[in-house]
Amino acid sequence: MNSNATMLSHPAALTPRRGRDYIARHGETVFNAAGRLQGEHPHTPLTRAGFAQADEMGRVLRQKLGSKPALTLWASPTGRALQTLAVIAEHLELDWHAAKTDSRLVEIGTGDWAGRYYADLAAEGQKVVDRATGLLHPAPNGEQYPAIAARVSGWLADTDGDPGDRLVIMHGVSSRVLRGVMTGGADLPGYGAPALPGLPQGSIVSIARGVETLVHRGAGHALA
Numbered sequence: 001m002n003s004n005a006t007m008l009s010h011p012a013a014l015t016p017r018r019g020r021d022y023i024a025r026h027g028e029t030v031f032n033a034a035g036r037l038q039g040e041h042p043h044t045p046l047t048r049a050g051f052a053q054a055d056e057m058g059r060v061l062r063q064k065l066g067s068k069p070a071l072t073l074w075a076s077p078t079g080r081a082l083q084t085l086a087v088i089a090e091h092l093e094l095d096w097h098a099a100k101t102d103s104r105l106v107e108i109g110t111g112d113w114a115g116r117y118y119a120d121l122a123a124e125g126q127k128v129v130d131r132a133t134g135l136l137h138p139a140p141n142g143e144q145y146p147a148i149a150a151r152v153s154g155w156l157a158d159t160d161g162d163p164g165d166r167l168v169i170m171h172g173v174s175s176r177v178l179r180g181v182m183t184g185g186a187d188l189p190g191y192g193a194p195a196l197p198g199l200p201q202g203s204i205v206s207i208a209r210g211v212e213t214l215v216h217r218g219a220g221h222a223l224a
Contacts, residue, residue: 016182016207016208016209016210017160017162018164018209019162019163019164019165019166019208020165020166020206020207020208021165021166021168021182021206021207021208022061022071022165022166022167022168022204022205022206022215023168023170023175023178023179023182023204023205023206023207024057024084024088024167024168024169024170024175024202024203024204024205025169025170025171025172025175025199025200025201025202025203025204025218025220026046026050026054026076026078026080026081026083026084026169026170026171026201026202027046027047027049027050027051027052027053027054027057027080027083027084027201027202027218027220028046028047028049028050028053028201028202028220028221029044029045029046029047029050029080030044030045030046030047031044031115032044032047032050032201032220033047033049034117035117035118035119036115036116036117036118037110037113037114037115037116037117037118037121037128037136037139038080038107038110038114038115039107039108039109039110039111039113039114039139039142040078040106040107040108040109040110040114040143041078041107041114041115042077042078042079043078043079043080044078044079044080045079045080045083046080046083046084049219049220050080050083050084050201050202050220051083051087052219053084053201053202053218053219053220054083054084054086054087054088054202055087055091056202056216056218056219057084057087057088057202057204057216057218058087058088058089058090058091058092059091060204060215060216061088061091061092061167061204061215062091062092064215065092065165067092067093068092068093068094069092069094069165070163070164070165071092071094071164071165071166071167072100072162072163072164072165072166072167073085073089073094073096073098073099073100073166073167074099074100074101074102074105074159074166074167074168074169075099075100075101075105075168075169075170076101076102076103076105076106076107076169076170076171076174077101077102077103077105077106078106078107078171081105081169081170081171082096082099082101082169084169085099085167085169088167088169102155102159104151104152104154104155105152105155105168105170105171105174105178106170106171106174107170107171107172107173107174108136108138108142108143108145108148108171108173108174109139109142109143110136110139110142110143111138111139111140111141111142111143112139112140112141112142113126113128113139113140113142114139133188133191133195134197134198135173135176135188135191135195135198136173144192145177145188145191145192145193145195146192146193148173148174148177148193149177149180149181149192149193149194152174152177152178152181153181156178156181156182172198172199172201173195175199176195176196176197176198177193177194177195179195179196179205179207179212180193180194180195180196181193181194182207182210182212183196183207183210183211183212184210196212199214199217199218200217200218200219200220200221201218201219201220201221202216202218202219202220203216203217203218203220204216204218
């Protein structure tokens with residue numbers, strides 16, 4: 001992480017918010033458990049393990065923030081993110097219905113690979129996962145990383161006026177790019193966008209003034 005870097009291509013990183021941003025990755029889904037690429041798929045339900053991960057995130061945040069904290073709730077509009085948020089909001093005694101959603105928080109678009117099994121793509125000779133970074137290679141007709149950085153940067157700019165702290169529930173790859181933008185990370189070679197190291201499902205970080213702190217490391221395992 002390079003919290004002091006200046007990135008002209010991602011201006012949202014240059015004006016960090018005053019409040020803390022808790023960025024969380026949703027719990028494990030049926031697609032994760034089956035080894036399928038879910039990308040921007042609108043609804044892939046949580047597994048029992050996924051609900052347990054969301055429950056643990058709620059307990060951790062309740063211990064840290066107390067009941068009914070002054071926290072703006074944000075989520076990707078996908079079912080898995082909203083299910084995760086529902087469990088966390090119950091722990092915090094916050095109104096899930098007050099949460100805001102934005103399509104710019106969705107996962108990387110997986111194009112022709114959407115819904116495909118990782119194993120089947122590997123058997124066809126496709127390079128799906130970059131083992132050096134843990135990121136997904138862009139799929140044919142899929143989303144490129146500069147586009148992810150642009151949309152999450154747009155969301156940051158448009159929501160800069162949110163008061164105080166907030167909680168954002170999103171996804172494996174897109175959250176890595178968001179975190180990279182928020183901390184002023186340098187673009188990864190070959191990707192054209194910043195991305196911080198990946199974290200398992202059910203993980204939470206806090207970003208304040210461009211500096212990231214790990215709040216909770218989840219028990220998940222899937223790459224994206």
